[in-house]
Amino acid sequence: MPMLAAALVAAVLLPAPAHAAATVCNRYCDGRDAALSPVDRQPVASTLFGRRFVVHVNDTDAMIWGSVENGSPTDEVWLDRSFDGGRTTADSRLGFATIPSGATSRRTLMYNVDNWSTRAVGALRACGKAGNRPEISCTAWARTTWNAWDRRTAAATALMMRYNQGTGLFDTNDWWTSANSVTALIENMRRSGMRSYDYLIANTYDRNVNAKQGQFRNEYLDDTGWWGLAWIAAYDLTGDVRYLNTARADADYMQTYWDTRCGGGVYWKTDRASKNAIENSLYIQLTAALSRRILGDTVYRGRALATWSWFQSTGMVNGSNLVNDGISLSTCRNNGSTTWTYNQGALINGLVELNRLTGDANVLAAARRIGDALTASTYLSPGGILREPNESNTCSGDGASFKGAAIRGLGVLNTATGGAYNTYLQRNADKAYTANRDTLDFYGSHWAGPFVPTNHSCQHSVLDLLNAAP
Template identity: 30%
Template sequence: MMRLSKKLTGLCLSLIMVSMLLVSFPFTANKANAFTTANADTAMSAFVSTFYDSSAKYFYTNSDHAIHAEHAHGPNAGLYTDFWWEAQLWETVMDAYQRTGSATYRTMIDDIYTGFNLKYTNMTDNQFNDDLGWWALACLRAYEITGTVEYLNRGSFLFDTVYASWSTTNYGGGIWWRRDATNPASSTNAQKNMATNAPMIMAAIKLKNAYSNSAYLTKAQQIYTWTKSTLVNGSKVNDHIEGTGTGLVKDWDFTYNYGTFLGAALALYQDTSTASYLTDANSAANYVIDKMTSATSLLYEGENDAPGFKMIFARNLNQLRVQASQSQYLSFLQSNATQAWNHRRTTDNIIGNDWLKPTGTTYVQSLAAAAGVSILQFVPADAYTGNIAGNGVYEAENARRTLVSSLGMVNESTNTGYNGRGYVAGWNTNATSIDFYVNQNSASTKTVTFRYSAAAGNASRYVKVNGVFVANNLSFTGTANWTTWNTVTVSVPLNAGSNTIQLGFDSSKSNSNYLNVDRLSGL
């Protein structure tokens, strides 16, 4: 799947919270609609109408059907989606079919498979095992839905192709990310990651059930044991291991890592009834819900591949809810579905990459749109009418930020006493900001609190609400050290619907002392 490690320039930079030039503009209040089955129908119809080329039996990369340098990967120079995106969009169609039983979506399941094979005549030309793994998993799901043996055969073939890259030569086990990069001393792509290994656990259990062959369970447990011992630390699910010798674990936080790991644990729990697997699945789920949300909504993780991460997490979380009777996740999933629907672009009902703010007027990538559509398909509608204000707590490390790490504003967790996963640090650069997207059910004026540390001395920043200054030079009194945290409050006027609270640095107003920001609360 994930090109994240491969494309460290671009996606990874934004995902490590390094880059995103944001333009502040006033948001008008959006009318909240109930999340109903009719909404799910509308969203899926709009998605297919906008992105699906029925003649090619393939999805376009972008809503404007143009090629953009931002993600020019895939057939026809990037006009159509690339390898792993098409697997995810295929699963979106399966989500819709399983909800509706529609003959249209049933036909599309077969057509998309045909269209993909016309574009990729030899799937194994792709050296990325995670890409093949996502297609293996999707094929096996298609087999379970349709009973078409071709899907089982292809899923089995792809699983065997990927599993052949299992090796104990480095890091004691695990499947290599690329089949042509298995020597850490000679290749920067030589790594073993969650994106490759966890989906293969799920695929192995599907094959075990399809063939009644316990050898697949043995392989699933083998991969799981290595994955958990190598890439999981307590409740934290890490991205990959690389380097020579015993290797270096990269602890990047992405929701899809947690989603694939909890999906793997769930598959083994269902097959074996071993309670520890369910414990692992719940641990991964709760880490994301507790630490990778803004006011209980799944966070924005970046562009290109990144919007698909929360789709994978949400889909597997819903499977955990249904298949292991974990009903505690229903309200979380429903509120996120409502957020996605409420922030769609009303002109065409397309959902963008950030569920906390309205979808803009520019083109939308198909993977981003599919994430919002999918959660509306697999989560039962609750008919709730209103905005999702959430718990009123917005962790700074999960907010949108400007500029690149070399100029300031990086995520950090070095100094103790913070909430969530860390805080925004190294911040003293002109024209930078932290943007908190806040949704309210009624217009009001509220007193909000910023939690911070300022060991370099008194600092100051401006505060804007929906593009309007409410504090030109808010003072953050210096703290004794970076592990001492203080708070400052400010009154903010909020609209019903979507709002942006921006904490920013303007050299004409702010002093240059560093400021670490932990969270915004009180909403």
């Protein structure tokens, strides 16, 4: 069962609603009699002064109602509705009801969880209070199994609660992590067949194609690579050639920051101050992917092969078969910096794509050595569960996305090797599901638990994991 958030109890008077809630009509309109529900699932509840406040879920019609039980006359119960995963409340006091004289319970009417007409992805909770006391108790947030019928689709739907349709990005307009979120959601569409959220592809593209330096390019070459790969995935899913053209523009932009210093390689940033593993790994994957999709190409194939040849010459894949963060421009060799998880997965992904392009078994063998090292490392996989060095307790910073890229690459390698990492992937997926999940199928940073506050970066990382798991 998911971990239940503690009931919210506040010693405050009930505020009046700021405005009347707009009626949502999906299959049925808000305010439907709960007696008409064909099912009654009760995932969360809270208690206060002996009263029990319960969320009742009608999964068939994607609606929810609330109830107060073991109460007294004048006790109150209502629903709150949120369209951002419970961070704010869009509608409060829905279905407000009081226990009548001579009774001990009361229920609200049913209300829609989502708003299909506005593509708002929602959640509801039941709240209430004793009639003679000011304290309020609310349950944890809950939703129906609509667009959330299994682990993968539930995680995807939770991630969409953090999507801003107005900006086409996630949370606070984060850039490269939004690219990873888009990639994870596209893979979920491919894996699950759920196309309810495919609108985000065109929306994200249209709202951001002219941002930064245009065509999803900015001063960070790894950011450009992440976006280029997102548009490769979008092209594969939709067949829309504009996404392929943008991926090509991104790869060409990255090529302008390749030079012969230290024998080759793409710089991490346009200031040309460092050459790191991440942007070069992404460049291998992006150029190899383009070559496979452009009839008669030789240019991108050559660039992919040249980058892998250069990468090997630097020693960034260390003696333990793990990838360090970059090279020293003074020695042109491995700088010995942290073996972040995403450096492993990004290079694995690039090598699998290069193997698909060339058929070179040595390339796949190199990817396999890195995959074996990643899964066996007590530093990166303590107890067999992937963990980021200096893993955040708050899902803050760039590192919150790293494990997603790592496990995405391992999942691609797992497919290429016929399931060599099935056990590892399933172990991680099961552990995250049981130890690192709340009632809305949000996941935090620690796959081994405990659950901590999340954001889109931690969420897409687990979605990547669930996509990759067998």
